[in-house]
Amino acid sequence: METRTDAASLDAASLLRTTTARGRRVRDRLASIWMIGSLLVAVVPLALVVGYVLVKGIRVIDVGWFTERISVRSREPGGGMAPAIYGTLVITGIAALMAIPLGILGAVYLHEYGRRGRLARLIRFMADVMTGVPSIVMGLFVYTAWTLRFGLSAFGGALALACLMLPIVIRSSEEMLRLVPDELRHASYALGNSKWRTIVTVVLPSASGGIVSGSMLAVARAAGETAPLLFTIGAARIVNPDVFSGPTTALSVQIFGNAQNPFPAAQDRAWGAALTLVAIVFLFTLAARFVSARISRRHRA
Amino acid sequence: MTAPAAPLPGGPSRKALTADGAAGWGDRAFGLVALLAGLLVLLVLALIAIATTNEAWPAFREEGLSFVTSDDWVPAEGRFGALAFIYGTLLVSAIAVLFAVPVSLGIALFANEAASNRLRRPVVYVLDLLAAIPSVVYGLWGILVLAPALRPVFDSVGDAVDGVPVLDTLFGTGSSGRSFLTAGLILAVMITPIITSLSREVIATVPNSQREAAYGMGATRWEMIRAAVLPWSRGGIVGAVMLGLGRAMGETIAVALVVGSSAQITLDLFAPGDTMAAVIANEFGEASGTYRSALIGLGVVLFVVTILVNVAARGIVTRMDRRARGA
Numbered sequence: 001m002e003t004r005t006d007a008a009s010l011d012a013a014s015l016l017r018t019t020t021a022r023g024r025r026v027r028d029r030l031a032s033i034w035m036i037g038s039l040l041v042a043v044v045p046l047a048l049v050v051g052y053v054l055v056k057g058i059r060v061i062d063v064g065w066f067t068e069r070i071s072v073r074s075r076e077p078g079g080g081m082a083p084a085i086y087g088t089l090v091i092t093g094i095a096a097l098m099a100i101p102l103g104i105l106g107a108v109y110l111h112e113y114g115r116r117g118r119l120a121r122l123i124r125f126m127a128d129v130m131t132g133v134p135s136i137v138m139g140l141f142v143y144t145a146w147t148l149r150f151g152l153s154a155f156g157g158a159l160a161l162a163c164l165m166l167p168i169v170i171r172s173s174e175e176m177l178r179l180v181p182d183e184l185r186h187a188s189y190a191l192g193n194s195k196w197r198t199i200v201t202v203v204l205p206s207a208s209g210g211i212v213s214g215s216m217l218a219v220a221r222a223a224g225e226t227a228p229l230l231f232t233i234g235a236a237r238i239v240n241p242d243v244f245s246g247p248t249t250a251l252s253v254q255i256f257g258n259a260q261n262p263f264p265a266a267q268d269r270a271w272g273a274a275l276t277l278v279a280i281v282f283l284f285t286l287a288a289r290f291v292s293a294r295i296s297r298r299h300r301a
Numbered sequence: 302m303t304a305p306a307a308p309l310p311g312g313p314s315r316k317a318l319t320a321d322g323a324a325g326w327g328d329r330a331f332g333l334v335a336l337l338a339g340l341l342v343l344l345v346l347a348l349i350a351i352a353t354t355n356e357a358w359p360a361f362r363e364e365g366l367s368f369v370t371s372d373d374w375v376p377a378e379g380r381f382g383a384l385a386f387i388y389g390t391l392l393v394s395a396i397a398v399l400f401a402v403p404v405s406l407g408i409a410l411f412a413n414e415a416a417s418n419r420l421r422r423p424v425v426y427v428l429d430l431l432a433a434i435p436s437v438v439y440g441l442w443g444i445l446v447l448a449p450a451l452r453p454v455f456d457s458v459g460d461a462v463d464g465v466p467v468l469d470t471l472f473g474t475g476s477s478g479r480s481f482l483t484a485g486l487i488l489a490v491m492i493t494p495i496i497t498s499l500s501r502e503v504i505a506t507v508p509n510s511q512r513e514a515a516y517g518m519g520a521t522r523w524e525m526i527r528a529a530v531l532p533w534s535r536g537g538i539v540g541a542v543m544l545g546l547g548r549a550m551g552e553t554i555a556v557a558l559v560v561g562s563s564a565q566i567t568l569d570l571f572a573p574g575d576t577m578a579a580v581i582a583n584e585f586g587e588a589s590g591t592y593r594s595a596l597i598g599l600g601v602v603l604f605v606v607t608i609l610v611n612v613a614a615r616g617i618v619t620r621m622d623r624r625a626r627g628a
Contacts (some may be wrong), residue, residue, distance in 0.1 A: 020519075020521060027521070027524075035410050038407025038408045048446070050443070051439065052442055103338075113336065126343055132551070136578045141598075144355070194327060224437070227434070230586075257435045281434070285429065285430075
């Protein structure tokens with residue numbers, strides 16, 4: 001190794017290298033290897049899962065996949081996934097319609113009204129705790145509180161997903177409201193606006209980028225859920241246009257069922273459904289990033 | 302000040318000038334609606350506890366305490382001892398945490414302490430994608446790819462340690478590749494993103510003055526991490542790990558597919574087992590009567606355990622957060 005003596009190029013790193021005892025340098029190097037190695041260890045399963053889903057899923061997807069009903073024959077290929085794609089989109093959509101407005105209102109309470117008060121602190125804490133409630137428990141809850149009385153329906157599944165999304169939307173929206181400078185609120189009050197007009201016309205629009213992207217991440221999370229749907233939506237092989245009654249199906253439920261099937265044709269269907277679901281989830285995740293980047297750029301301009 | 306200033310003639314009333322403009326019915330109505338939305342969180346949590354406990358009551362009444370102390374689970378004969386599932390849940394989550402913590406901590410330290418800004422973004426991206434993949438997709442990959450691949454590995458490891466005292470118990474015979482260990486490995490991948498991102502938040506609160514002080518005394522990067530970063534963020538990292546543990550205990554579908562569905566208590570990590578969440582998912586469809594209410598009872602136990610873990614973890618994280626903001 002060439003040793004430089006001229007003082008200007010003797011930076012901190014090389015100084016350390018030449019003045020630090022060997023054992024300490026080795027330990028530092030080992031720590032670096034551990035850190036980079038950890039990253040590689042995380043990349044391997046990601047690459048494997050995404051790779052398998054892509055390669056195995058693409059083989060069963062054609063035009064009929066998006067238009068035909070689900071085949072009853074698990075030994076033979078054929079049929080499509082249209083009812084499950086429809087079910088996933090509709091159930092997630094209804095859940096979003098319920099959870100996002102309520103979640104944003106909840107966040108408005110926490111940050112604009114409750115602030116550091118006792119009740120607001122309790123709600124904030126319990127919303128955090130609620131994000132940790134297992135999704136299968138949400139499924140059981142909706143089963144006992146809704147499905148036992150009103151039967152299987154897309155709406156029941158949407159209720160369960162909405163319960164999962166609510167705390168996520170509340171906490172992510174509150175973080176965004178916190179970023180809105182108080183000067184904006186004061187300027188609006190100074191113009192004679194009341195508090196609720198200030199929130200609706202000034203605070204929420206300036207936080208909209210973050211709120212939209214946070215909500216879309218919550219939607220993406222919900223779209224992939226299986227456990228809350230198992231006991232609440234039933235199993236159908238055709239599109240059920242009535243969201244309030246009768247069984248329906250979803251991509252995640254189809255994957256779960258077909259994955260346990262011993263026949264290759266059914267397993268192929270599971271891979272195809274997995275590719276469709278992952279595509280939907282990734283699209284939402286990417287769109288969320290895109291929206292937040294775009295809106296924050298517009299605001300800066 | 303001796304007397305309140307008189308309002309200016311013709312000027313706005315004092316009421317309209319209050320800082321939060323607390324005037325008018327519109328404000329009160331809007332505030333009330335927002336409050337109700339906030340209270341919804343408490344309402345849903347309370348309803349979960351009431352509705353599920355109510356539906357699980359027949360099983361709780363019939364079994365009593367033996368619901369959680371007995372491992373005798375024979376639904377056909379009406380015996381519902383859930384200890385094997387509680388054991389399975391704890392074992393599988395412990396395996397997951399054991400594998401996930403060193404990796405998560407390594408990535409968090411890499412992203413915050415070692416990586417350049419340009420490298421940091423792809424790291425975050427990888428974690429985002431790992432977190433975005435649905436549980437059922439991990440399960441599908443686990444049951445059709447990972448479990449068959451692990452089967453020969455389990456067999457040869459099991460043969461190799463045959464007769465060695467402790468190892469023989471831990472690594473017995475793996476027949477199908479679906480086991481406690483397989484489920485733990487899949488779970489480890491699934492909880493790595495959450496542990497990493499929470500740890501990164503905590504590590505980001507370490508003041509730079511601490512780092513610079515360590516470097517100033519001639520520390521290498523690793524010595525700086527041990528002297529400045531880890532002591533400062535220890536509490537928060539413990540909280541992050543506990544949240545990961547809570548997530549692992551409640552994770553359902555991936556585990557249901559790869560754990561092997563066998564109600565048994567064994568130290569053999571290669572043996573098939575079952576967890577509370579997995580047994581609910583796998584057996585609820587064909588259950589009725591007391592059987593069904595026993596499965597809902599498992600949900601109640603799972604709810605209580607995850608709430609306790611989450612409350613403890615959030616308590617720690619919130620305290621760290623407050624300290625960071627105060628500093």
